[in-house]
Amino acid sequence: MDSENRLGVFLRARRELARPEEFGIPSGGQRRVAGLRREEVAMLAGMSADYYVRLEQGRDKHPSEQVVEALARVFALDEEGVAHLRELARPTARRKRAPRRPERVAPGLLRLLAAWPNTPALVLGRYMDVLVANPLATAVNSCSAQGVNMVRAIFLDPAARDCYRDWPTIAADTVASLRATAGTDLDDPRLTELVGELSLKSEEFRRLWARHDVRAKTAGVKEFRNPLVGDLALSYETFTVNGAPGQILIAYHAEPGSMAERALALLGMIVAGEISESASVAVDFEK
Structure with a gap:
């Protein structure tokens, strides 16, 4: 698991699942990637290709709410998917992990x-x-x-x-x-x-x-x-x-x-x- 770039891994996975033809983009020809290209996602989301590349590569890990909503729209995320994307984009402090106790039923x-x-x-x-x-x-x-x-x-x-x-x-x-x-x-x-x-x-x-x-x-x-x-x-x-x-x-x-x-x-x-x-x-x- 890529624990240092979870947002980028998520975005790449959703980009590869997106179908170009659903956006009026021809899917045949010389396409070398599954799903959408990075620059196509950026265009559809209304942001620069360079900024989207930074998100996938983990050079920018905390996009704004406006960017989150734009990406969610492009990837057709449902309510739970959007909530997960927001969680990934939220800055979190690294905490020491407490030992898990065995799970017990009341x-x-x-x-x-x-x-x-x-x-x-x-x-x-x-x-x-x-x-x-x-x-x-x-x-x-x-x-x-x-x-x-x-x-x-x-x-x-x-x-x-x-x-x-x-x-x-x-x-x-x-x-x-x-x-x-x-x-x-x-x-x-x-x-x-x-x-x-x-x-x-x-x-x-x-x-x-x-x-x-x-x-x-x-x-x-x-x-x-x-x-x-x-x-x-x-x-x-x-x-x-x-x-x-x-x-x-x-x-x-x-x-x-x-x-x-x-x-x-x-x-x-x-x-x-x-x-x-x-x-x-x-x-x-x-x-």
């Missing part, structure tokens, strides 16, 4: 998840580790088992490609979410280790990470292939956990009256039966 939140036997729910940490998941969440998606790192599982566990019906979208959203969680703190040792491992082992991860997409988990629909009840299309909602920076609670639900609702109810009964059977075995063993 007892009250643990009790809440346990009280939702019919709602798949889990808590993710700042590196997308599954800190806790109730039994139904694990039954819906094996990548949601407690102790699993979801980014690593999605890219390195072959079973993940079978679990998600639209694996490419899930993979792209996961990388963008990891960037959103990390923000500009890309020197975090655990993050560096995770990104380094995945960049070496997964070409797909390496390509997606290089895009510099930033997109936090909010809400949406995921489609799962479940070995017990078949396909499941479940909506999800995410909630930040107050008092635990970086942690998010994810809860899934099915559309009322849908096949997914019936399948989820059946899966819940299967899970409840397995838990009841395990409890009976434990009681018999104690006797």
